[in-house]
Amino acid sequence: xxxxxxxxxxxxxxxxxxxxxxxxxxxxxxxxxxxxxxxxxxxxxxxxxxxxxxxxxxxxxxxxxxxxxxxxxxxxxxxxxxxxxxxxxxxxxxxxxxxxxxxxxxxxxxxxxxxxxxxxxxxxxxxxxxxxxxxxxxxxxxxxxxxxxxxxxxxxxxxxxxxxxxxxxxxxxxxxxxxxxxxxxxxxxxxxxxxxxxxxxxxxxxxxxxxxxxxxxxxxxxxxxxxxxxxxxxxxxxxxxxxxxxxxxxxxxxxxxxxxxxxxxxxxxxxxxxxxxxxxxxxxxxxxxxxxxxxxxxxxxxxxxxxxxxxxxxxxxxxxxxxxxxxxxxxxxxxxxxxxxxxxxxxxxxxxxxxxxxxxxxxxxxxxxxxxx
Numbered sequence: 088x089x090x091x092x093x094x095x096x097x098x099x100x101x102x103x104x105x106x107x108x109x110x111x112x113x114x115x116x117x118x119x120x121x122x123x124x125x126x127x128x129x130x131x132x133x134x135x136x137x138x139x140x141x142x143x144x145x146x147x148x149x150x151x152x153x154x155x156x157x158x159x160x161x162x163x164x165x166x167x168x169x170x171x172x173x174x175x176x177x178x179x180x181x182x183x184x185x186x187x188x189x190x191x192x193x194x195x196x197x198x199x200x201x202x203x204x205x206x207x208x209x210x211x212x213x214x215x216x217x218x219x220x221x222x223x224x225x226x227x228x229x230x231x232x233x234x235x236x237x238x239x240x241x242x243x244x245x246x247x248x249x250x251x252x253x254x255x256x257x258x259x260x261x262x263x264x265x266x267x268x269x270x271x272x273x274x275x276x277x278x279x280x281x282x283x284x285x286x287x288x289x290x291x292x293x294x295x296x297x298x299x300x301x302x303x304x305x306x307x308x309x310x311x312x313x314x315x316x317x318x319x320x321x322x323x324x325x326x327x328x329x330x331x332x333x334x335x336x337x338x339x340x341x342x343x344x345x346x347x348x349x350x351x352x353x354x355x356x357x358x359x360x361x362x363x364x365x366x367x368x369x370x371x372x373x374x375x376x377x378x379x380x381x382x383x384x385x386x387x388x389x390x391x392x393x394x395x396x397x398x399x400x401x402x403x404x405x406x407x408x409x410x411x412x413x414x415x416x417x418x419x420x421x422x423x424x425x426x427x428x429x430x431x432x433x434x435x436x437x438x439x440x441x442x443x444x445x446x447x448x449x450x451x452x453x454x455x456x457x458x459x460x
Contacts, residue, residue: 139211236263258306272318275311390456
């Protein structure tokens, strides 16, 4: 392992306060955005000032990005987490070359096969470290250009339990390659990265591809969301993310830094604005985070006769104040800390009122009408 990688290892695993190493302000341009705008902002963040690495440069890069603590190759296709793998590779000494069986040598695995996006001429995705891993050459060959998936009855199994066979995921029944559970989340986050980083490219140029253009196919996306949820971000991924950023490409995988983003772009919170819990951000600079670009809250029914419900679409409500048309405050509720709150207005006189809705970062005033009985 190179000296720089050793130094970073001690920072990551001995200095807990620095474990994430996300540069201040790195994701600022994406905060407060949703849907396509969020994806576009992340694309811009991880593309701007990107430093491509050469394909030949991957061999030495792997010594920093994919080394175990004993300086052995961290091969996700042969590793047995918590156990003893059948074989291990030494950097450079066991580099492929030729091979005739499992355990002979390691090579450079495109987790997104390069034929899917146009092959060796397709730079920079051909050598983007976030989807390339050192893996056993024989197992890599067995995987070939197969998509990842979940296998029912296997027709081949590697020494660590990776396998090929017919897919059992709804929507796809052809042959797939299934990695072991311990690395499914890693690979899912590689795919999420690629669909954002190369959102302007065609990653679906063959029938086996898991992409339609730059988007994950309908059968693949929920499977990867499930893999992401069941195999959370590991220390290995955090370390790899930081080494790639600081030592090589000058960009990061947002789905390692902020796993919650998967839900906002591919899961149950699609369409919601992203206000991160994974990084610190300046809550005083509201305009910078686009909080004034659209209405944050709503009141219903409006007009109302018996009650109103106040709903915040994005941030928890902390306080509600109600004013009459003369500007006099007639009601205040503190310490709400929820996104939905019900207010009884039976005793209000008919007419026009203004309700001020206060969250930790916004203050919004909406008019409502109390109907004549």
